[in-house]
Amino acid sequence: MDFHSPRTWADALALKAEHPEAVPIAGGTDVMVELNFNRHRPPALIDISAVPELAQWDRADGHLRVGAGVSYTRLVRELGPRLPGLAMAARTVGSPQIRNRGTVGGNLGSASPAGDAHPPLLAGRASVELASVRGTRLVPVEEFFTGPKRSVLAADELISAFVVRPAPGPEQFCKVGTRNAMVIAVASFAISLDPEHGRVGTGIGSAAPTPRRAAGAEELLEAELSAAGMWERPRPLPDGLLHRFAELVTSAASPIDDVRGSAAYRRHALAIMARRALSWAWADLMRNGNAPCN
Amino acid sequence: MSTLTGPTRESAGAGAHTCDGVGDDARRPDGAQKVAGRFAFSSDLWADGMVWGATVRSPHPRARLVSVDPSEALRLPGVHCVLTHEDVPGKKTFGLEVADQPVLAVGEVRYQGEAVALVAADSPETARRAVAAVRVEYQPLVAVVDPMEAMLPTAEKVHPSGNIVRHFKLRRGDPFGEAPVVVSGEYEVGMQDQAFLGPESGLAVPADDGGVDLQVATQWLHADRRQVAAALGLPEAKVRLALAGVGGAFGAREDVSLQIHLCLLALRTGRPVKMVYSREESFFGHVHRHPARLRYVHGAARDGRLVFVKAEMVFDGGAYMSSTRAVIGNAGTLSVGPYVVPNVSVDAYGLYTNNPPCGAMRGFGAVQACFAYEAQMDRLAEELGMHPVELRSLNAMSQGSLMPTGQVVDSPAPVADLLRRVAQAPLPPPGPTVADVATEGLLPGGMANTTHGEGVVRGTGYAVGFKNVGFSEGYDDYTTVRVVLAAGPDGPVATVHSAGCELGQGLVTVQAQIARSELGVREVVVETADTRVGSAGSSSASRQTYMTAGALREACGQLRAEMLARAAARLGVPEADLSWAHGEVLGPGGDVLGLPELLEPGPLERTVEWRHRPTQEVDPETGQGDAHVQYSFAAHRAVVDVDTELGLVKVVQIDTAQDVGKAINPGAVLGQIHGGTTQGLGLALMEEIQVEAGRVKNPSFTDYLIPTILDVPPMRVQVLELADPHAPYGLRGVGEAPTISSTPAIVAAVRAATGRRLPRVPLRPQDIVGLGEAAGGTDGADGAAGTGGRAGGAHDLTGGVPEPRGPGSGEGGAVP
Numbered sequence A: 001m002d003f004h005s006p007r008t009w010a011d012a013l014a015l016k017a018e019h020p021e022a023v024p025i026a027g028g029t030d031v032m033v034e035l036n037f038n039r040h041r042p043p044a045l046i047d048i049s050a051v052p053e054l055a056q057w058d059r060a061d062g063h064l065r066v067g068a069g070v071s072y073t074r075l076v077r078e079l080g081p082r083l084p085g086l087a088m089a090a091r092t093v094g095s096p097q098i099r100n101r102g103t104v105g106g107n108l109g110s111a112s113p114a115g116d117a118h119p120p121l122l123a124g125r126a127s128v129e130l131a132s133v134r135g136t137r138l139v140p141v142e143e144f145f146t147g148p149k150r151s152v153l154a155a156d157e158l159i160s161a162f163v164v165r166p167a168p169g170p171e172q173f174c175k176v177g178t179r180n181a182m183v184i185a186v187a188s189f190a191i192s193l194d195p196e197h198g199r200v201g202t203g204i205g206s207a208a209p210t211p212r213r214a215a216g217a218e219e220l221l222e223a224e225l226s227a228a229g230m231w232e233r234p235r236p237l238p239d240g241l242l243h244r245f246a247e248l249v250t251s252a253a254s255p256i257d258d259v260r261g262s263a264a265y266r267r268h269a270l271a272i273m274a275r276r277a278l279s280w281a282w283a284d285l286m287r288n289g290n291a292p293c294n
Numbered sequence B: 001m002s003t004l005t006g007p008t009r010e011s012a013g014a015g016a017h018t019c020d021g022v023g024d025d026a027r028r029p030d031g032a033q034k035v036a037g038r039f040a041f042s043s044d045l046w047a048d049g050m051v052w053g054a055t056v057r058s059p060h061p062r063a064r065l066v067s068v069d070p071s072e073a074l075r076l077p078g079v080h081c082v083l084t085h086e087d088v089p090g091k092k093t094f095g096l097e098v099a100d101q102p103v104l105a106v107g108e109v110r111y112q113g114e115a116v117a118l119v120a121a122d123s124p125e126t127a128r129r130a131v132a133a134v135r136v137e138y139q140p141l142v143a144v145v146d147p148m149e150a151m152l153p154t155a156e157k158v159h160p161s162g163n164i165v166r167h168f169k170l171r172r173g174d175p176f177g178e179a180p181v182v183v184s185g186e187y188e189v190g191m192q193d194q195a196f197l198g199p200e201s202g203l204a205v206p207a208d209d210g211g212v213d214l215q216v217a218t219q220w221l222h223a224d225r226r227q228v229a230a231a232l233g234l235p236e237a238k239v240r241l242a243l244a245g246v247g248g249a250f251g252a253r254e255d256v257s258l259q260i261h262l263c264l265l266a267l268r269t270g271r272p273v274k275m276v277y278s279r280e281e282s283f284f285g286h287v288h289r290h291p292a293r294l295r296y297v298h299g300a301a302r303d304g305r306l307v308f309v310k311a312e313m314v315f316d317g318g319a320y321m322s323s324t325r326a327v328i329g330n331a332g333t334l335s336v337g338p339y340v341v342p343n344v345s346v347d348a349y350g351l352y353t354n355n356p357p358c359g360a361m362r363g364f365g366a367v368q369a370c371f372a373y374e375a376q377m378d379r380l381a382e383e384l385g386m387h388p389v390e391l392r393s394l395n396a397m398s399q400g401s402l403m404p405t406g407q408v409v410d411s412p413a414p415v416a417d418l419l420r421r422v423a424q425a426p427l428p429p430p431g432p433t434v435a436d437v438a439t440e441g442l443l444p445g446g447m448a449n450t451t452h453g454e455g456v457v458r459g460t461g462y463a464v465g466f467k468n469v470g471f472s473e474g475y476d477d478y479t480t481v482r483v484v485l486a487a488g489p490d491g492p493v494a495t496v497h498s499a500g501c502e503l504g505q506g507l508v509t510v511q512a513q514i515a516r517s518e519l520g521v522r523e524v525v526v527e528t529a530d531t532r533v534g535s536a537g538s539s540s541a542s543r544q545t546y547m548t549a550g551a552l553r554e555a556c557g558q559l560r561a562e563m564l565a566r567a568a569a570r571l572g573v574p575e576a577d578l579s580w581a582h583g584e585v586l587g588p589g590g591d592v593l594g595l596p597e598l599l600e601p602g603p604l605e606r607t608v609e610w611r612h613r614p615t616q617e618v619d620p621e622t623g624q625g626d627a628h629v630q631y632s633f634a635a636h637r638a639v640v641d642v643d644t645e646l647g648l649v650k651v652v653q654i655d656t657a658q659d660v661g662k663a664i665n666p667g668a669v670l671g672q673i674h675g676g677t678t679q680g681l682g683l684a685l686m687e688e689i690q691v692e693a694g695r696v697k698n699p700s701f702t703d704y705l706i707p708t709i710l711d712v713p714p715m716r717v718q719v720l721e722l723a724d725p726h727a728p729y730g731l732r733g734v735g736e737a738p739t740i741s742s743t744p745a746i747v748a749a750v751r752a753a754t755g756r757r758l759p760r761v762p763l764r765p766q767d768i769v770g771l772g773e774a775a776g777g778t779d780g781a782d783g784a785a786g787t788g789g790r791a792g793g794a795h796d797l798t799g800g801v802p803e804p805r806g807p808g809s810g811e812g813g814a815v816p
């Protein structure tokens, strides 16, 4: 097996163009598991962990552009207040060792329906920046995933970054697993509230072939809150609204039975998480007025 | 926190106290190495010029083995050989009790993962590729995977002898007993894995005499040697084993895994051969805990006294026998728990199926029984309106009680005292406190932010259990120890040599402690366990400290006698006038002879083969007989917080009390109790090998979950030292008891919090919220309680009092 260690982004892209069958390795926390289980024997690896550009983040045009190689640990530490939903998800990933190595780029690269970064990226309406020697394109996260462990990433492309607005309001993430730490999601849910524009974002994990939004639930909430003038003057959410929101989140999912949980339980758990996450986010909003978190 | 309490503290034979002797917290010699990552485990073994072995395994739970074609594999550069059953020169089968398992499959494969062929190659990578290149033709057959169907006379036979490996019958008193209060229930225990961290590994080196030297991580060197020699067709003397660094065992290393394979490959290639299972292979490479279905009926008088227990216990042993017979013996003899029951009728079955083979795991048959009988005790308490501790204490056995086997319990049996201790231990503050909500990880769901208090209900549960120590039912159970006492440059040195396996439990430390106390020497060398000395028996059944202490104390006593004889000759006085104190012989006129003088004529050596008191085979029709040597008792109280809407559990606190007779090394005792309790927690809440149609669905630590530190609560341990007069130093085996009652205590606490029956472990979130399918159909339909046949509703409370709670529950609003 060949092992390439590019030191620059240009070299990395050139290598990927030259060896489209080579597998990029960032933190290696998915790649090494696959190798260890003998699931894949790629002819070559491209180690992108030493490419400085990938480990940087910056602000531009009111957006954050976060390099694909920023670890979960750094995300929590450096971007926690600006991306609270993603930081909450990052805190639940694996163990400290995994969070030190693992990256959002790798999470996207694996495109697992259970990837914890995906629901908050969906809820925050982030985009994924894909690059190749041919150029760069920006794909909304929602369009990035095409199936279980499949994405629109082309054979000669690498993920360079994700681009997202700093949280416009309260965000929440919760994940159900059968252990109190170090566990793959049985189901997960993220929500992001944008009081200024009256927008709601959601993301569902581990309950469909791909991570996905609950668009119906978002629309319902946006419509009801606007109609009641609740964005301007937040009042406690009526129980019926919470209930309908949770129902619509559940109906957006299409879960399966597997070793981690049954489809019925996943639906059940999603409804509860949706309801709780919304009520926490809404409680935050009522406490802090509608000022953005940061 | 831990306390050591107890009226008896028998001092070691030597009298005066020796530093790091018996009863001290002597440090383990491997501790610092393990913490620093310098300890050499069996997977670190290395020899120059070695090649790597790998195993071709069956993907089918049952199939006819049509052909094995190695040609393609043999063409790969770096591949040395491919072996099949035709290359096994000696006995083609092996097994702990009965040799029913092929070394390499012959004619038929009987479980997914069965070894079919072996390869040796220059590198692990090449070996792996060679495994993939071996062409095996299978003709899949219908697998026998449902244990209840396997029991039927019409069932397809896994082996010609039939599918029932053992039917254990226990009959005492009136088997048709009636009682005013009756509860019944069906329970199920899933297949737990030992989940040791060090996968199977070893190194075999061919020797000049045509024999082989094998270093391997195992629990019983001599049982391995017997099976390896038989398969190789060699005399045992030509098969020499030494223990390599063991990364945990818990029963999974009692059976042969790669031992024979390594030696076959070494003798064939003439090269040292190393094998290390991958984590995934390890799940197929060793036996697991028997999954079990248990049906119990308990009858009691209105005052709570047990009148009868009837039970049917079905244990799925999988494709080969391993230790199923002994597991069934334990399950049957311990089936009613540490209680006095006048009328008992129990049928325990161990079966062959085409599921993964099951055998020894910490608790060995007692775990499954305890889960069921403790659930029954809670239901009975509920039915009688009694506190679960009160009901248990009322029926608790004590010294002098009769087991349902008719055996008299002839040493302390502090069952009621253990229960009282855990019941009186301080409870955690009612939660969740603001701090719990603020501090991540303290609520159900742990790190994953699933509740801020919504849906969280606290529950408390109790359980007590017991386990036989040592090999039972007439087994000739012995341990050999050799001790050499010699002069060294810095004073006398005692060398202890045995084949007893250090698995991490601390046997090496304990051996040195005993030698120090008994001989009054400071310096003790514990030699690597190997087969140059006689068998030590297995490091299992909570027996090795007991047995080794017996043998070692006896050997040291003989050495002391020899030194007294030497001293008597030297001083010209009768031996009777001499006494031994702390490494010195005291004469009548104040003469003192120290070890250096006594050892001047030369070193002293004694080898002792020591047996515990004999046990009996039980009557095959009634199960009556003195089957056991000793019992080990423990009780647990668990306090849990359950997110009753999401079905997630956080164990808040566990209190446990255990009688250890004598803590030879109190620190090691605590380690066993913490670890055993945690393994029981794993079975209660997450650990299960999921098998569907004979196939394992989760052979990895991604999906076979074991507790993390965030799942393990603070534990308060109370250790009692009530000497067993029949045991060396009065000690009781420690290792297994903590695993047994931990599981039912936690489940009882979850039942208390949710009001659900929860008849199956591990508990799954879907079961806790009532969406799962479990034993006996849906939740709540598993049994009936009461004389009038009143059905047990799904929301009856069991085993404790629920305390609804949660500051967040008002704020966030709970889902109806």
Ligand SMILES: Cc1cc2nc3c(=O)[nH]c(=O)nc-3n(C[C@H](O)[C@H](O)[C@H](O)COP(=O)(O)OP(=O)(O)OC[C@H]3O[C@@H](n4cnc5c(N)ncnc54)[C@H](O)[C@@H]3O)c2cc1C
Pocket (backbone or CB within 6 Å): A023, A024, A025, A026, A027, A028, A029, A030, A031, A032, A033, A048, A068, A069, A092, A093, A094, A095, A098, A101, A102, A103, A104, A105, A106, A107, A108, A109, A110, A114, A115, A116, A117, A157, A158, A159, A160, A182, A183, A184, A185
């Ligand atoms: C013990 C353990 C616990 C875990 N727990 C969790 C968890 O709780 N939640 C969770 O979501 N995940 C978990 N994971 C999975 C893993 O840690 C995450 O998916 C992580 O985000 C992967 O990041 P990485 O940098 O290590 O990726 P890598 O393993 O390096 O790569 C993963 C995939 O992405 C591709 N890739 C990586 N970077 C790029 C790039 N820049 N461009 C294109 N393709 C790329 C790789 O080729 C590969 O296919 C766990 C893994 C382990 C071993």
